Amino acid sequence: MAAELAHHDAPRREGIWVQRLLRGGLALSVVLMAVGLAVQLASGSRYAAPVRMFDVADANVTTGARLMALGILVLAFTPVLRVLALVLLWAKERDWRFVGVAVVVAVTLGLAIALGGG
Amino acid sequence: MELHAVAVLALAVVGFLAGGLGALVGIGGGVVLVPALVLLFGVDIRIAVATSLVSVVATSTSAGSVYVGKGLANMRLGMSLEIATTLGGISGGLLAASVSPTVLAALFALMMALTAVLMLRGKDSHPPPAPARARIAGEPEGHEEVGQLAGSYFDAHHGALVSYRVSRVPLGAAISYCAGIVSGLLGVGGGFIKVPAMNLGMRVPIKVAAATSNFMIGVTAISSLFVYFARGFVHPYLAAPVALGVAGGALSGTALARRVSPKLLRQVLAGVLILVSVQMVLDAFGVNLGR
Numbered sequence: 001m002a003a004e005l006a007h008h009d010a011p012r013r014e015g016i017w018v019q020r021l022l023r024g025g026l027a028l029s030v031v032l033m034a035v036g037l038a039v040q041l042a043s044g045s046r047y048a049a050p051v052r053m054f055d056v057a058d059a060n061v062t063t064g065a066r067l068m069a070l071g072i073l074v075l076a077f078t079p080v081l082r083v084l085a086l087v088l089l090w091a092k093e094r095d096w097r098f099v100g101v102a103v104v105v106a107v108t109l110g111l112a113i114a115l116g117g118g
Numbered sequence: 119m120e121l122h123a124v125a126v127l128a129l130a131v132v133g134f135l136a137g138g139l140g141a142l143v144g145i146g147g148g149v150v151l152v153p154a155l156v157l158l159f160g161v162d163i164r165i166a167v168a169t170s171l172v173s174v175v176a177t178s179t180s181a182g183s184v185y186v187g188k189g190l191a192n193m194r195l196g197m198s199l200e201i202a203t204t205l206g207g208i209s210g211g212l213l214a215a216s217v218s219p220t221v222l223a224a225l226f227a228l229m230m231a232l233t234a235v236l237m238l239r240g241k242d243s244h245p246p247p248a249p250a251r252a253r254i255a256g257e258p259e260g261h262e263e264v265g266q267l268a269g270s271y272f273d274a275h276h277g278a279l280v281s282y283r284v285s286r287v288p289l290g291a292a293i294s295y296c297a298g299i300v301s302g303l304l305g306v307g308g309g310f311i312k313v314p315a316m317n318l319g320m321r322v323p324i325k326v327a328a329a330t331s332n333f334m335i336g337v338t339a340i341s342s343l344f345v346y347f348a349r350g351f352v353h354p355y356l357a358a359p360v361a362l363g364v365a366g367g368a369l370s371g372t373a374l375a376r377r378v379s380p381k382l383l384r385q386v387l388a389g390v391l392i393l394v395s396v397q398m399v400l401d402a403f404g405v406n407l408g409r
Contacts, residue, residue: 011189011262011263012189012261022182030362033358033362040355046121047121048121051352051353068354075361076347083197093264098194098198108208109341109344112341115212115345
């Protein structure tokens with residue numbers, strides 16, 4: 001009976017975990033973007049240049065732009081982490097059908113990231 | 119592109135207005151942001167789309183976190199449709215690089231006009247009637263079944279948990295793929311396609327469909343955002359003030375939503391969207407009446 005109740009309550013626990021993860025990612029990203037913007041404005045640099053995904057550590061990128069790009073990356077990877085978290089949470093529930101679905105989404109996102117790095 | 123401090127402030131204000139309006143009338147900010155960046159700041163439409171996608175991820179992450187916490191978003195349904203939307207998003211992102219800015223602007227104008235028509239036809243959202251049975255403290259607003267595409271949600275009108283079972287998944291997936299392409303190509307969330315697809319096509323209750331769409335949009339948007347990153351269309355100095363403005367605007371819009379007439383706002387915004395869509399087409403052909 002207790003095991004059945006725990007199983008019934010699982011989606012709610014999953015929702016709370018996902019909520020924490022999304023909020024944490026968003027908060028970190030907002031802080032990084034705000035600090036980066038302040039640094040960029042304080043430096044007097046006015047040029048808005050593109051930054052490619054894996055060029056964040058490049059020496060030519062200014063500190064402000066690097067922080068803002070890092071904020072955007074944290075924001076972009078937050079939904080990726082949400083997908084991976086659900087793979088683990090659903091595996092814990094032995095909900096294999098949806099573990100499979102989430103793995104396919106994760107692989108598709110991996111393809112998008114590979115295209116982004118290419 | 120050079121940006122003075124005043125321009126950065128103006129970008130944040132535009133983001134704030136787009137986020138606020140989006141939250142007030144229930145549309146994503148992208149439909150306002152992209153034309154504003156193109157027409158007011160002279161930004162290349164593909165850079166504007168990439169900037170808008172960053173903001174779409176921010177608002178969806180914020181709204182999605184609220185809906186999963188309440189149990190209203192059906193995460194298993196959302197994940198199932200995300201297979202199609204991510205593939206669509208990648209296709210849209212790749213397609214955007216090969217489509218000329220003129221065609222992209224024309225497509226965006228068409229989508230704006232369509233959104234305006236949908237907004238004018240939209241019904242007023244009245245406060246929900248008092249439930250026959252109040253929800254027990256701590257009781258979630260919704261629940262999804264483990265291992266299947268089904269669930270229940272608390273219906274305030276009937277004062278009871280209403281069960282639903284998702285049907286016609288292949289149809290929903292096909293439409294979701296199209297929504298992903300539109301999102302990747304035009305930098306919008308695509309909720310105006312996903313919500314009717316789930317509600318009318320898959321028989322998901324509208325409240326659950328809207329919550330699930332919000333939950334999904336972030337994953338859909340990043341699939342094309344990564345492609346835009348590769349092509350060099352993401353400019354952090356442009357995207358950061360806009361995204362911060364949008365996040366603040368969305369919060370303020372949500373707080374204001376109960377005090378402003380949604381019908382009047384929808385009519386005003388629909389009129390503005392139609393005018394701007396005409397300007398977008400003219401601008402694409404080198405005619406700008408506003409400058």
